[in-house]
Amino acid sequence: MAFKLVSPAPHLARASRPFLQCLRRAAPTAQRRYISAYGYEQAKALTFTAYGEPPDVLKLHSHSISPPHGNLMTLRFLASPINPADIxxxxxxYPSKPTFTTELGTKDRTAVAGNEGVAEIIALGEQVKQQGFKKGDWVIMKGPGFGTWRTHAxxxxxxxxxxxxxxxxxxTAVQAGTVSVNPCTAYRMLTAFTELKEGEWFIQNGANSGVGRAAIQLGKRWGYKSINVIRHREDQAAEEKLKKELKDIGADVVISDxxxxxxxxxxxxNEWTNGGREPIRLALxxxxxxxxxxxxxVLASESHFVTYGAMSKQPLTIPASMLIFKDIHFHGFWVSKWSAQNPEEKKVAVKDVLELTRKGQFKDTPFDQIKWEWETKEEELIAKVKDTLEGYREGKGVFLFGKT
Amino acid sequence: MAFKLVSPAPHLARASRPFLQCLRRAAPTAQRRYISAYGYEQAKALTFTAYGEPPDVLKLHSHSISPPHGNLMTLRFLASPINPADIxxxxxxYPSKPTFTTELGTKDRTAVAGNEGVAEIIALGEQVKQQGFKKGDWVIMKGPGFGTWRTHAxxxxxxxxxxxxxxxxxxTAVQAGTVSVNPCTAYRMLTAFTELKEGEWFIQNGANSGVGRAAIQLGKRWGYKSINVIRHREDQAAEEKLKKELKDIGADVVISDxxxxxxxxxxxxNEWTNGGREPIRLALxxxxxxxxxxxxxVLASESHFVTYGAMSKQPLTIPASMLIFKDIHFHGFWVSKWSAQNPEEKKVAVKDVLELTRKGQFKDTPFDQIKWEWETKEEELIAKVKDTLEGYREGKGVFLFGKT
Structure with a gap:
């Protein structure tokens, strides 16, 4: 998933900055898109030159992007989530590595953080137009590694x-910008490992996560019933509230671990599944x-068990009888790899999810919207990334880019 | 897998014994088949009425079988192995339960031990003849639960x-009597979970077991290479001897755990697999x-890992990354269930293995032949079963029935 960023030579990028600051002072509200006299797009990106804890290694880097020609287009990001995989x-x-490059005009090779997001095409070369793209179109990333925590690319x-x-x-931009990872993960896991029949059950843990909520809603649409496991809360009222929340979006059963x-x-x-006549045939x-x-x-014989995360940081321990006699098949799922290898399938999944969203049949996961304006300071952005680092959040951070 | 045994009423079975003993005394060598004047076949079977340790619960039970009619045939067993699953x-x-019945003329419901074996048809009803069976034919059991530790059935x-x-x-009878479990297990595991290409590798532990030796030899025939793991022995010479033994039947690599x-x-x-260009795509x-x-x-990405036993009595522990990022699929295999559900596939496997055996391309696992003559005492037979109970044996016990 290498990507090319065309930018002017470093000295040009540096040269254009004072000019832009001048422009900004001159017309702070009327002219909010910092575009140079030569059509260079001014961009900011959260980058890192070496691996480490995000607060230690992330930098807000400013650079400029030259006017697109040929098969290039300039994107303005609208919304980019902070997923655990990004951290x-x-x-x-994480096995999927970003591309470190000096193409953003940095002295050292640097990478842009973030993997998911939606962007608007604000300029495009002739060859891109011939492929059916036009100004104002929205695009999402085909696979991981593009670097989406940035204003432009x-x-x-x-x-x-x-x-x-x-x-x-x-x-909405947030809906489009968060459709690629969590809903697609749920979509694929519910369909790729076994063909559930209407009325049959799946069981999942982490049911209040983005993937969990997506699985509940997609499963409901497709006629599958779900047993949803959430972490036990000391606060009984909070646990009940969460149970109700998941039932409201279609969960049939919600229990604590x-x-x-x-x-x-x-x-x-046995009660839920009518004595096993409506078997539980899939676990997420x-x-x-x-x-x-x-x-x-609790799975029926010959069922499938799909692992896509390990929040407990523990391995999976399987008694031999579960494999040999109960014939349960254990798989893993990694949405990044699937997206990269099956872009057409991904497109179908995205289309289906957005269709349900439009109809009001697919609700967003609760979001913590993080405004990223031109003026937003490096430390503010990094603080938000740090929030995601620190323990499990019910809501999910999404950078929402101001019309810069 | 219910089975029907037709025997005379209990009082008849008891009545016939003194008569037979008399016959035996009268003609100890010339007349070795104890058949009553009315065509009743005299049989002995290792049976149990309740679950427990074999030495505690097994009994050698004598009974008689009436002349077959209709769709019944009388079998004389030739060879029946002692498999760990039988114990x-x-x-x-063991999840596959035997049938407890009073049809052998016992007061309490009793089951015959053993699941694998080969028998000769010594008499058969008209309907059986019409299905192409004849006297002298050899048969093996279609599935588990028949009870094969017996002279006749x-x-x-x-x-x-x-x-x-x-x-x-x-x-030989031993070859036919031991083809259903171990060679079929190896056959199926090497073919059912992934399609190995010639030159590709599989890896297996317990490589000196019956299944292990079968997998080495079948794999070799089909062009697959094998890495074979055996338990480390304190006695270096013994370990080397075993390594050589497995290499002699076709193992490419043999290593200790x-x-x-x-x-x-x-x-x-990496060395063995030419830097991964000949990937290891299956583990047994x-x-x-x-x-x-x-x-x-050591498996390549997207490989399959099949569990068919747990000699260490430990569960299987899988790091999340092995599932999610390496995309290894974990399955189990149970030959009994497969045999019962796929008799035609089993027949093909048996045919292929026997064909290789005939050509000298498939060597028997070392056997400990246990003679079971009419005179063999209960305690002798049970002592041999106890041997199998006590720890792991290199060789395998097989009851070899005398022409009674």
Missing amino acids: NQIQGV SATPEQVVLLEEGMREGI AELQSQGIQDRA NCVNGKAATAMAK | NQIQGV SATPEQVVLLEEGMREGI AELQSQGIQDRA NCVNGKAATAMAK
């Missing part, structure tokens, strides 16, 4: 997926550890 | 697989525990 990527512990058509007019209609691991769970599962796991093994125990 | 079944810890065509003349040619878990294993694997596991996880680590 892991900055830490260097230069891209080629191969790096993006166009959201055609019909797909974009009635969709403590309930899942308690004695009577098999009897309860982002927790691992004992709570994940407990989830596998 | 687990007697202990009551009554069966229906649905319970057996006929070894046609061509299949039986040049095959200590070597597998040592530092340089990834480099060695009958051990579990850390040594199994270590085996998964």
Whole structure:
């Protein structure tokens, strides 16, 4: 997933800055797009030159992008979420590595953080036009590694997926900017490993996560029933509130991990599934550890168990009998790899999810909107990234770019 | 897998015994088949009425079988192995349960031990003849639960697989009697989970087991290369001897579990596989525990890992990254279930293995032949079963029935 950014030589980038600051002072509200006299687009990006903890390594870097020609287009980002994988990527512990390059006019090779987002095409070369793109179109990233925590970027058509007019209609930037990872993960896991029949069940943990909420809603649409496991809360009222919230978006059953691991769970599962006549044939796991093994125990024979995360930081422990006699199949799922290898399938998933969103049948995960204006300070942005680092958040941070 | 045994009423079975003993005394060598004047076949079987340790619960039970009619045939067993699963079944810890019945003329409901074996048809009803069976034919069990630790049995065509003349040619009773479990397990695991290409590798632990030796030889025939893991032996010479033994039947690489878990294993694997260009795409596991996880680590991405045993009595522990990023799929395999559900596929596997055996391309696992004559005492037979119970044996016990 290499990408090319065309920028003027470093000395030009440096030269244009005082000129822009002057422009900004002259017309702070009327002229908010800092575009130089020569058509250079002024951009800011959260970058890193070495792996490490985000507050230590992230820098807000300013550069400029030359007018696009040929197969290049200039993108203005609208919304880019902070996903846990983005953090892991900055830490260097994520297998999908970003591209480190000096193309943004830096002395050292640097990478732009972030993997998901939606952008508007604000300028484009002739070849891009011939491929059906036009100014004002929205695009999402085709695969990981593009670098989406930035105001602007230069891209080629191969790096993006166009959201055609019909797909974009009635969709907010946040909705489009967060459709690629969580909803697509849920979409693919519910369909790729086994063909659930209407009325059959799946069980998932981390059910209040972005993926979990997407799975509840997609499953509901497709006629699947869901058992949803959330972490036990000391605050009983908070636990009940969350249970209700998930039921409101379509969860059939919501239990805590403590309930899942308690004695009577098999009897309860029998009740829910009409004595196993409506079998639980799929499990989605982002927790691992004992709570994940407990989830596998309520599956019907010959079911599939898909792991896409490990919030407990524990491995998955499987008794031999579960493999040999119960014939449960254990798989993993990584949305980045799937997106990169199957762009057409991804496009179908995105289209379906946006269609449901438009109809009001697919609700957003609660967001923490982080405004990123031209004036927003480096430390403010990095503080928000740090928030995501520190423990599990119910809501999810999304950079929402001001019309700079 | 219910089976029907037709026997005379209990009082008849009891009545016939003194008569037979008399016959035996009268003609101890000339007349060795104890057949009553009315055509009743005299039989002995290792049976149990309740689950427990084999020495505690097994009894040698004598009964008689009435002349077959309709869709019944009388079988004389030739060879029946003692498999670990048979022991687990007697202990009551095996999911495939035997049928407990009073049809053998017992007061309490009793089951016959053993699941694998080969038998000769010695008498058959008219309907069985019409289905192409004849006296002298050899049959193996279609699925588990028939009870094969016995001299004779009554069966229906649905319970057996006929070894046609061509299949039986040049095959010993021990070879035919041990083809259903271990060689079929290896056959199926090497073919069902991924399509290995010639020159590609599989890795397996417990490589000197019956399944392990079968996998080495079948793999070799099909052009697959094998890395074979055996338990580390304190006695270096014994370890080397075993390594050579496995290489002699076609193993490409043989290492101990200590070597597998040592530092340089990834480099060695790279060497063997030509830098991964001939990938290791399948793992066969009958051990579990850390040594199994270590085996998964040398697999190429998107490979399959199949568990069919857990000799270490440990679960399987899988790091999340192995599922999510390396995309390894973990399955289980249970030959009993497969046989019961896919009799035709089983027949093909049996035919292929016997064909290779006939050509001298498939060597038997070392056997401990246990003679079972009419005179063999209960305690002798049970002592041999106890041997299998006590720890892991290199060789495998097989009851070899005298021409009673």
